[in-house]
Every structure is written in structure tokens, then in C-alpha cells.
Amino acid sequence: MMLLRFMSEFLSIMPTQLPDLLPRKTMEDPVVYDDYAQLTFHPSKQLTIAEVADQLEEQANLTLLYHRVVSEGLRGWQCCCAFSKPNNGRMYKFNATAGDDGIVDTITVCVFESIEVMRGTLRLELQMHHKAGGMRYEMGEAELIKLFY
Known part of the structure; x- marks a missing residue:
């Protein structure tokens, strides 16, 4: 099954590229669906959503899809999504979530x-x-589609 091979390749490369974000010791059991596998990690360092987004872009060469703040009045709950560009042969999507403490x-x-x-x-x-x-940043849908063609 190709999906298991892709997941194995991911686990052999990305945790070494992003050790603070993807520590293997905090990884939950993978969940494998028909078309994708879902891997959940708990970072070993306390990082804000902006710091995580920077690491995803700079250390893993991922593209930011969006950064969302649920409420401007709260310091906390935020999320972001980044993904690998399709032309690099990898098909990954990362979602990071910060709780009420902003971490x-x-x-x-x-x-x-x-x-x-x-x-x-x-x-x-x-x-x-x-x-x-609540979007702080979002890629335009046309720009996203263009990356895939």
C-alpha cells in the first residue's frame, strides 16, 4: 500500500527536520484512512502559533495556507495550516492549534x-x-489551485 510507504517516508524525514514540533515520543497512534493517514504530535517546546508557522515555512519549506485567530479579545485559541507544495513529491498538510495560553x-x-x-x-x-x-492570513483560493496545475 502506497500510503503506508508515504507515511514511513514522512516519519523517517520530518521529525528530524522539526524535532521540537514532531517529537516521536509524543506521537499518538497513527490513524489510517482510505486516502490519507493522520499523525498527531505534541510539541516538546512551548511555541506560539507564529513561531510554529515560521518553523514550518523556514525549516520544512512548507507553504502557509492560513493563520486564524478565533477571537481578537483572547490571547489564546489560534490555528494555522501549512502544506508541502505538490511539485516537491511530498503530500503533507500540517495543522497546529494553540490553546487559551497561546502555546x-x-x-x-x-x-x-x-x-x-x-x-x-x-x-x-x-x-x-x-x-x-478571524483570518490573520489566508492564501487566495485561485493561488492555491494554481499550485496544483
Whole structure:
């Protein structure tokens, strides 16, 4: 099964690229679906959502899809999503969530089996978060689609 191979490749590369964000010792059991695998990590360092987004972009060469703040009145609950560009041969989506204290406590990674499923998932997620509001940054849907063609 290709998905298991992609997940194995991810686990052999990315935790060494992002050791503070993806410590293997905090990884929950993987959940494997038909078209993707979901991996959940709990960072070993206390980092804000902005620090996590920077690491994803700079250390892992990922592209930021959005950064959302649920309430401007709260310091806390924020989320961001970053993904690997399809032309690099990797199909990953990272979601980071910060709690009320403003510190990221969970990073969920989806490893996709097909580019079509990845593209559809990213588009749907961007649309859902856009409707909910509170976007500090969001990639335009046209720009996202352009990356896949």
C-alpha cells in the first residue's frame, strides 16, 4: 500500500527536520484512512502559533495556507495550516492549534496518497475557515489551485 510507504517516508524525514514540533515520543497512534493517514504530535517546546508557522515555512519549506485567530479579545485559541507544495513529491498538510495560553499543544499531520485528495482537502479547509472568520492570513483560493496545475 502506497500510503503506508508515504507515511514511513514522512516519519523517517520530518521529525528530524522539526524535532521540537514532531517529537516521536509524543506521537499518538497513527490513524489510517482510505486516502490519507493522520499523525498527531505534541510539541516538546512551548511555541506560539507564529513561531510554529515560521518553523514550518523556514525549516520544512512548507507553504502557509492560513493563520486564524478565533477571537481578537483572547490571547489564546489560534490555528494555522501549512502544506508541502505538490511539485516537491511530498503530500503533507500540517495543522497546529494553540490553546487559551497561546502555546501550541497539538500538531496534526495528514499524509496523503493522492494529489487530488490533498488539493480537495486544502480547498475545503480554506473555505471552512474563511467562512468562520478571524483570518490573520489566508492564501487566495485561485493561488492555491494554481499550485496544483
